[in-house]
Amino acid sequence: MTQQAAASAIVASETALVDAVAYWVARANSLFDLAVPVPQVRMDLRGRSAGLTVYARRHRQPALIRFNAGLCEQYPAEMLNETVPHEVAHVVTVWRHGFRVKPHGPEWRAIMVCFDRPPTVCHRMDAPSSRAMRYFPYRCCCDEPRYLSAIRHRRAGRGAAYLCRRCGSRLVATGGVPVVSSGRT
Structure with a gap:
């Protein structure tokens, strides 16, 4: 794959992730009658993690969701169907219940069930560690x-x-x- 083709594939997957995040936020807003802003999306995560939600310092500000670009390239369907709703559910949980809830507690699990997604904590994608010990x-x-x-x-x-x-x-x-x-x- 040429460098230009690789760059366009990354842009295409990032666009798909941004669209998917916007879809799940809109779905949560309609399900729970909320006004959650669409989080920022970055593809700068490395290692074994598929996604990571970084909450805004102020409660009503947009959050940041970081995704693993390598896993997006290898497993695009799993990232769009499992990881994106997982991370958006974290954002919605904080909006509905505040910062004092457990990350994968009953509130988060209930949101995943409303999304018609299994409330699994860990992904099953093969992700090699990014650093040697x-x-x-x-x-x-x-x-x-x-x-x-x-x-x-x-x-x-x-x-x-x-x-x-x-x-x-x-x-x-x-x-x-x-x-x-x-x-x-």
């Missing part, structure tokens, strides 16, 4: 090597102590080369 080798009294994540390795360098779960002795950095994983499984 580094694990640093450590040793203890056991024969097997132990590994700490980059965050724990950094904390250990600042004086935090970590113990082996098997033998209970303190883990000591070996200074070896870190192992890079392909992301969470």
